[in-house]
Amino acid sequence: MDTPPHLVPRFRGVRAGIARWLDGIETGWSIPASLLGFVALSTLIFCIACIHGNLHMDVLETWSVGRYLAWGFWKHPPLMGWVAHGWMDVFPLTDWSFRLLALANAGLALFAVDLIARRFVRGDKRAVILFLLLLTPVYQFHAEKFNANSVLLAVWPLATYCFLRSFEERTAGWAAAAGFLCALAMLGKYYSIFLLAGFVVAGILHPDRARYLRSKAPWISLLCGLAGIAPHIYWLWQNDFGPFRYAMEMHIDRKGVHAIKGAAVFALTNAAYLLLPAISLAVMLRSQWREWGRNLRDLSPGLLLLLLIFATSFILPMLLVVMLDSDLPATWHFQGLFFVLVIAVCALRFEIPRVETVNLASMVGGLFLCALLASPLYALYRNANPNPGGRDFYREASNVLTAAWHEASETPLERVSGDDGLAFATAFYSPDHPVYSRPFAYQHIWGMPRASTFAKGWSALCFTSDAACDQWMTTIVQKVPRAHRWTFPVQLSLWGMKGASREVTAIIVTPLAKPGDEETPEERLDDVGARRRSD
Template sequence: MPFDFALSAMAARSDTAPARWRKPFLIWLDGADAGWTIPVILLGFVGIWMVYLQVAYLSGDLHPDVLETWSLGRTFAWGSSKHPPLMGWVARAWTSVFPLSDWSFHLMAMTNSAAALWAVDLISCRFVRGDKRIVVLLLLMLLPTYQFQAQRFNANAVLLAVWPLATYCFLRSFETRRWPWAAAAGASAALAMLGKYYSVFLLGSFAFSALCHPQRRLYFTSLAPWVSIAVGLIVLLPHLHWLATTGAMPFSYAIAAHAGRTFDSSLSEALFFILGLAANMAIPAATWVMIAGYRLRRFLHDARSMSSGLRLLFLIAIGTIVFPVLTGIVLGTDVTPLWAVQGLFLFVILVVGGARYPIERFYSVNLTVMVIGIAVIATVIAAPI
């Protein structure tokens, strides 16, 4: 506790009389709600990790997953023997504009990550302002998800942008109950399914959150959920027809590759699934503990007083973890943490958005420097190795 108070005192002094080197960062943070700070950080993110990938792959080939994605994108189809078609569509659209080269596919992967972070900001800016918007993105940039895992553009990576976009549309549909947002929610949810069938857990979490939310009566007595279902089915109809006429090959592949586990095996898989996600969140979680300090004792109080929108996100977040675990145990299948990392943004928004206290500029600047420092070290030292 004395350390926390000492750090808080240091933060107060820094905010009152910041060091000269901090002032450019303060100017940058001031633009969070003006609309230019977010594009700057996303462009910088793409730029520095593009340099990393160019150096790291200088004497190597593209990852096999990327080559598989490209092969699927050579022809427009409504499915393949292993995966739904979205990743192939993205590759096809990208290579119709950009050349067939390693740097082009690296840029596609990092642009997808930037689009994912932009979609997350669409959600977070409904609950936080100023520095907290930036802190959400910076904490996510501490995950390996948006750089190291995203570079392998595959059926998992394509969900990085689709899941937050679908969540945003569902949130707006639940709040407004207007048919345009309901249609957008249905279309984006269908798009998530066209990315990977694992997205059924996101759709199930939407239904679970709507049923458990205190405003469920208003939502289900409106046209919104039924418009979403109708539009989602319309978007999925060509793919469903493809599945029916080709023998549902992706399901056969999934059963052969992931089913048939014993109860003990599936139980241990579920445990490692949870531990793996916790390990992914370790650095952002430790960083947030340093920022919050002694104010962590208010966590439960703040959680009980969270807004209606945050409560909806909380229920969605719980569903995206619990449903895969239960399904794996009941059906005897394996579950891999890598399949669920695109949903970790929900927990970051909940923690930062649910905190009822401001974040001192001292911490915001330090976190910015930390994220930049990690990226520079990775580019200068790790990439050549």
């Protein structure tokens, strides 16, 4: 029933523009255009705020592992490397392009969530879901660090959308798409097994399970999923299941883990990320709480399917880590928080007052405007108070090492190791783009590089304050007489204002002779690095 004209709220200025935007959601490009604006504005904010903050070590590692395409990498499945590789084949190798990749992935994730939402609601409610998601830190701060976790932001809702269509329509096309998206989720991070478990449990427990399970859809999904993951499984077998051994060492065999406490922190952190959206939605529906509660108790079949998927994917990992006495970082499940808000809004059988939606949009827009205005202030703050991990010093340190190498050798800088952040940064920022020379299987072991590595030329960087790395360098200098070691300061400077400084220690071992034939990527990774021996 249409609202009587005298009851339609009248808006002026920016609020009138928001109202017109809401009117065009079902007939125009309101949401796609807004998502493009979100990607552009968020990229600009981060580029200003982190003007000399350099990329996070995880992002630099993502680029390093993606330099050479493969069906797997030592630490994680290959999807993050594939995406970085494809992106950098098109865009320049710069901070802004990688931030654009990260925020474009977040925009795609929001578009995928909207695909699910439009199966249940229209107009204003679709916008409300996206605005509430933007009130979480997931699609800005978590997304900006593009790694094995954030690459799932778009994959999980896309896989869920395909499974939802497959469950409801039971067609071969949607079943195949669901299977391949499940494989893609596993190629992003093995934690996605809990999403797949959610699909299985939902398919078995849902009241309409008989029609789905008796159809060909689940078998088609299974076959397509296995076909999609098979090359990676073969790679795992060929490489002694390296990522699984890494996961065992870092999470299951890790000492000092309190599994119950970790599971509680996991649940509370995810709940905290939803606190502001939950409060905002409650305020919007303050006069209709009881009806909202009744709607939540009587979900439609599609929303019930989503609830079963979310409940399984959220509860099962907590139960498993308690059984295995493992840890469970909260960041692993941020890509699944969209389930809660989609269910909460799509369950509503009454209209949300337009004025409430306009108010929510105004608040979100205001927060983004404040972030844009505050971004130069944050950059100034970091100039004097750098990140504890040292990422602000990455680029300048790599420049100093590259310049010193070119003074000592006529050959390009080809290999670098040492502190992981500095080594990954040198691989990215140095114009020579040396390879990260410690094999990823031994990434956390301070061992002695082989003689053949020194013969071909090698370099390393460490923060002087890192005692373990400094001792490792001392050992190398004692055993390799021609190694040149020195310490230099790196000082930040922003808009003519000098900032904090930090000491960096470097080693260069120039090659004994000019290299012969060009090495293959596999040779460059396998030939160098550390023997499996701790200090």
